[in-house]
Amino acid sequence: MSQNSYTVTGMACGHCASFVTEEIERIAGVTAVTVDVEAGRVSVTSDRELDTVDVRAAVEEAGYELPVADG
Structure with a gap:
């Protein structure tokens, strides 16, 4: 089990968190995503080590x- 935390810029509300969560959950191996909009942080739990490139692509697909510096 692996857990990583990332800074995500541009999020402002619960809808932002939903978009980011939905895209990150599509990455193979992800088991949980927790978003703290106020802190601009996303915690990702997975059953394997994730490639930051995949996380970045998912966040960008969500529009953020x-x-x-986070990878």
Whole structure:
């Protein structure tokens, strides 16, 4: 089991969190996603180590950004 936390910029509300959660949950191996909109943080639990490139692509697909410093 692996757990990682990422900074996501551009989120402002619960709908933002839903979009980000939905896209990250599509990544193979992801078992849980928790979004803290106020802190701009997303915690991802998975059954394997995730590639940051995949997480970044999912966040961007949702319309937000994962800064380069997070991977």
